[in-house]
Amino acid sequence: MKQRVLLKDIAYRKIKEKIMRGDFLDSNSTSENQLVEELQMSRTPIREALQRLQHEGLIKIISNQGIVIQELSIKETNDLFDMRIAIETYSLKKNVGFISQHDFKQLDDIIARQKQACAERDVFSFIQLDGEFHQYLLELGGNSLFIQMMSNIRDRLYFDANRLHKRYPDSIARLIEEHVKITEALKKGDYELAVQELEQHLQNGKITYIS
Structure with missing residues (x-):
């Protein structure tokens, strides 16, 4: 068995x-x-x-x-991104004061590996690292229900992400730069800006998918 x-x-x-x-x-x-x-x-x-x-x-x-x-409909894509925005921005707002220097090093490492994947045009690795970046921010809060829900949402989205990023490879570099902006805002202690950057990042992702 x-x-x-x-x-x-x-x-x-x-x-x-x-x-x-x-x-x-x-x-x-x-x-x-x-x-x-x-x-x-x-x-x-x-x-x-x-x-x-x-x-x-x-x-x-x-x-x-x-x-x-299963490909996602426009409504399903819109709903999933709205769920991501609600969960991820709430979680970041709640936990920004608890982010340590160790956490910044981990986020920087993920971004560095994303840049390497981009240079090697390795779409699959980039997508996995994109999930790792967002998962790391979410795990800072330790909400197990949020973590599981987001894992399921990303699984649904990432099939189409592979299709989109192969069609629009320039979008990968833009997404990495947005991750950098989120991380830099957190390092500066500008938590309001970090949440704004995260929300804009996810809104941009939604627009790319739906368009």
């Missing part, structure tokens, strides 16, 4: 990573047979992983047709 759970989790992580890397962008779909062949795994853990991904809204399993990667 333990081995079955482990295989299910491995299949989940591998399929999810393939979605986030944009492996299915051309057809926007895959199949159980294709995943069995690509992952070299049996059908049972793959089926269980697919059920979990469908529950999370990342895919839709269609009988006798295959697995469709």
Whole structure:
């Protein structure tokens, strides 16, 4: 039983990573047979992983047709970004006074790795680091419900993020600069500006997605 759970989790992580890397962008779909062949795994853990991904809204399993990667509607995108803005700005307002020099070093390190990913045109790594930056700010507050909710929201958004950033690579450099502005405002102790920069950053992201 333990081995079955482990295989299910491995299949989940591998399929999810393939979605986030944009492996299915051309057809926007895959199949159980294709995943069995690509992952070299049996059908049972793959089926269980697919059920979990469908529950999370990342895919839709269609009988006798295959697995469709779920694209977000304009309304869904707008709603998810509004949720991000509400949660992330609230959390930052509540916890700005508790950010330490260690935290600034961690944020600077994430930004440095983002710049490297941008230079290497590594979209997948950049997207992962973008999530890491926002997750770090959120974890300062320690609200486990916020953290879990934001993880689910980003998973829904990042499939489209991969598509957008491959189409508009210049947007990556702009997003990094916005992360720098947020961090610098925090270092200066200008917490009001930091929250404003964060909100504007997320609003810009929403406009890019919807447009």
